[in-house]
Each structure stands twice: as structure tokens, then as C-alpha cells.
Amino acid sequence: MKLNFIVNEKKVELEVSPEKRLIDILRKDLDLTGTKEGCAEGECGACTVIIDKKAVHSCLVHAITLQGKEVLTIEGLDKNGELDIIQKYFLEEIAIQCGYCTTGMIMSTKALLYENKNPNDEEIKIALSGNICRCSGYVQIISAVKKSAKAIRGEV
Numbered sequence: 001m002k003l004n005f006i007v008n009e010k011k012v013e014l015e016v017s018p019e020k021r022l023i024d025i026l027r028k029d030l031d032l033t034g035t036k037e038g039c040a041e042g043e044c045g046a047c048t049v050i051i052d053k054k055a056v057h058s059c060l061v062h063a064i065t066l067q068g069k070e071v072l073t074i075e076g077l078d079k080n081g082e083l084d085i086i087q088k089y090f091l092e093e094i095a096i097q098c099g100y101c102t103t104g105m106i107m108s109t110k111a112l113l114y115e116n117k118n119p120n121d122e123e124i125k126i127a128l129s130g131n132i133c134r135c136s137g138y139v140q141i142i143s144a145v146k147k148s149a150k151a152i153r154g155e156v
Contacts (some may be wrong), residue, residue, distance in 0.1 A: 004020030005066045010077030018064035023047045034074035034103050045131030048104035049073050053110035074103040085150040093144040104131045109145050
């Protein structure tokens with residue numbers, strides 16, 4: 001099938017099998033390797049990207065569902081070589097260790113903050129619930145999300 005969609009604000013046209021997974025399109029066809037594959041079952045969140053401002057596990061998304069959609073990956077967050085505010089606070093709060101879950105956590109945070117610029121702890125936990133971190137601990141991650149939200153609201 002001929003697939004037309006947008007990735008990181010750029011139009012993409014590919015000839016792909018309808019059942020090809022988004023993660024494979026990103027990593028193999030578009031060389032966007034920031035999206036990681038962990039479990040391939042939608043359980044770990046390492047492959048989280050944003051489609052039309054909603055966080056999704058790209059290992060579960062098939063090409064046939066992408067026609068006309070807008071996809072944002074970790075590579076699309078930086079603007080003119082500057083890290084996104086969320087990336088900056090994840091670094092500042094030491095919310096990363098091995099880094100494997102980091103892109104998924106950041107993308108889930110971005111999607112949350114599209115919808116809710118002032119999330120409470122429970123809302124943050126729910127938004128991140130599809131992501132597993134085994135290294136850094138959630139205290140730093142939640143702190144990074146809170147500071148990101150404050151910065152987006154202009155309070156920092």
C-alpha cells in the first residue's frame with residue numbers, strides 16, 4: 001500500500017505492507033532509531049511515540065492505520081538543536097539512568113502535557129503507567145514531569 005503521513009512535521013510517502021508496524025517503519029525505513037523496541041507487546045512503553053497528540057506504543061500500530069496521521073518521535077522534539085523543555089528537565093532531575101525507557105517516558109509526558117498543563121501526581125502516574133523503568137526510579141521522573149509542566153505554564 002502507498003502510505004502518506006507526517007513524521008516530525010515532514011511529509012512521508014512509502015510503499016509498505018499494511019501490517020508493517022510503525023516501529024519498524026520508523027527504525028528501518030526512516031532511520032529514526034530513538035524509538036526503542038523493548039517487549040514488542042505494548043507492555044514496556046519503550047516504543048512510545050505520539051500520533052495526533054496521543055501517546056501510543058508504536059510496536060502495536062500497523063501501517064494501514066497511519067494514512068494521513070501526524071507522528072511525533074523523540075527526534076522531532078528538538079527545535080533548531082535545542083532540547084525540548086521536557087528533555088531538559090529529565091536531564092536536570094536525573095530522571096534517566098540506562099536511557100532505554102527515557103524516550104517513551106518523555107513522549108508520554110509530552111502527550112500528557114498537550115492535554116493537561118497542570119497534572120497532579122495521580123494524573124502523571126496514570127499517563128506514565130504504560131511505561132516501565134527499572135533504573136532511575138519514578139520519583140525523579142515525576143519531578144521532571146512536574147517541572148516540565150510548570151515551565152510550559154510559564155511558572156519557571
